[in-house]
Amino acid sequence: MSGFLGIPLAVLTDSYKASHAFLYPEANKKCVAYGEFRRGYNGDTEDTRILFYGIRYIIEHYIAIKWTLQDVELAEDFYETHNVNYTSFPFPKDLFLKFIEENDGYFPIKIEALPEGTSCHAHTPVYQITAEKEYAPLATFLETLLTITWYPSTVATLSRRVRDIIEQAYFDTVDEEDYGSLEGRLYDFGFRGCTSLEQSIIGGSAHLVNFTKSATMSASYYVKYKLNNKKPVGIAVPSTEHSVMTAHKTERDAILRTIKLYGSGTYACVLDSFDYANALNNILPSIVTQKLEKGGVMILRPDSGDPVEVILMALRAADKVFGSYTNKKGYKILRGCSVVQGDAVTFESMKIILNAVKEAGYSVQNLTIGMGSGLLQKVNRDTMSFATKLCHITYADGTQRLV
Numbered sequence: 001m002s003g004f005l006g007i008p009l010a011v012l013t014d015s016y017k018a019s020h021a022f023l024y025p026e027a028n029k030k031c032v033a034y035g036e037f038r039r040g041y042n043g044d045t046e047d048t049r050i051l052f053y054g055i056r057y058i059i060e061h062y063i064a065i066k067w068t069l070q071d072v073e074l075a076e077d078f079y080e081t082h083n084v085n086y087t088s089f090p091f092p093k094d095l096f097l098k099f100i101e102e103n104d105g106y107f108p109i110k111i112e113a114l115p116e117g118t119s120c121h122a123h124t125p126v127y128q129i130t131a132e133k134e135y136a137p138l139a140t141f142l143e144t145l146l147t148i149t150w151y152p153s154t155v156a157t158l159s160r161r162v163r164d165i166i167e168q169a170y171f172d173t174v175d176e177e178d179y180g181s182l183e184g185r186l187y188d189f190g191f192r193g194c195t196s197l198e199q200s201i202i203g204g205s206a207h208l209v210n211f212t213k214s215a216t217m218s219a220s221y222y223v224k225y226k227l228n229n230k231k232p233v234g235i236a237v238p239s240t241e242h243s244v245m246t247a248h249k250t251e252r253d254a255i256l257r258t259i260k261l262y263g264s265g266t267y268a269c270v271l272d273s274f275d276y277a278n279a280l281n282n283i284l285p286s287i288v289t290q291k292l293e294k295g296g297v298m299i300l301r302p303d304s305g306d307p308v309e310v311i312l313m314a315l316r317a318a319d320k321v322f323g324s325y326t327n328k329k330g331y332k333i334l335r336g337c338s339v340v341q342g343d344a345v346t347f348e349s350m351k352i353i354l355n356a357v358k359e360a361g362y363s364v365q366n367l368t369i370g371m372g373s374g375l376l377q378k379v380n381r382d383t384m385s386f387a388t389k390l391c392h393i394t395y396a397d398g399t400q401r402l403v
Helices: 017-023 055-063 069-079 093-102 133-138 143-147 150-173 176-184 197-207 217-227 242-247 251-262 276-286 288-294 307-322 347-359
Strands: 028-037 049-052 110-113 118-121 127-132 186-188 266-270 297-301 324-326 332-334 337-341 367-371 386-395 400-402
Touching (some): 017 133, 028 133, 028 143, 055 143, 127 133, 127 143, 150 197, 150 367, 150 386, 186 197, 242 251, 242 266, 251 266, 251 276, 251 288, 297 307, 307 324, 307 332
Parallel strands (some): 186 367, 266 297, 297 337
Antiparallel strands (some): 028 127, 324 332, 386 400
């Protein structure tokens, strides 16, 4: 049986879609529908660019797979009690059985879509569905599944817009030879906030279109082995969390253990488990010898408070303890240290944070932004107003109508 979680393909749509095959005009031989985003991100009228991504996952898992007789049998049993008062609900059983026999089980539509990762403007059709002859009434049956592409496209667009903001700050404060580090400036922390594993894969991989940093391993694995011919994209660093820090007798002990294990590479320590200011001003200076002996990059992670305030506190403390140098553009680069802020960051606050770092005299190269729910959860279909609509019908007599 095909489907998802044992649910037959014939019911993976909105209920009313099952009745539409009977409601379209009988004398028609071709129907065409299309999907589009009807506005820019959050209604932006100045920048209406969309980053289209994610249709491949939907097609490979739910569209371009064979239906079976069992799909129809299970669906029929369900439809028998789906109408008002648990009576029979109409569905195009005969058409389903026909294409299972005549089309080797593949749904009889043609889907044309923009290539994955295409940048386009709102009101640009991103895919088109065509159904012909006796199957014309099935043109919009799979609309529900295809419309789900709103989600990865919205995440990819948001991630890209964040990149635009960071990239501008890079032009202002980062030397050209260091522009490559831009790839890791936005860190996906959204896995634990996802409603399902599928959301983590679809949304997490959308972020990886624009950046390389991700703690959402489900997405990084999917991209590496299913999309990218085993070439890795998503990367992360060893990091403590509050439970690790508080499990030790002292915060200093936790930091020293982290340095002992991972100090020769890049690693992160959360510093607000007890007293953030104390961790910066007193504990950090006390471990400087051990840190320098290992020679790696220590990432300081504030995880509460006003983002601008705690980021600047970390930058100044690291500068005082580990030192810095000034790049060609006149901004400070910390030595063997950087900062990651993964709490309370939004798209709207991004410019404020980066401007504050710049005004304090530090290159934004010192800062990585982590986004969780703000990246993978705080979006919906209305964020860019996505819809799929019938746009053309050809009747049996050859006359055409633009719907």
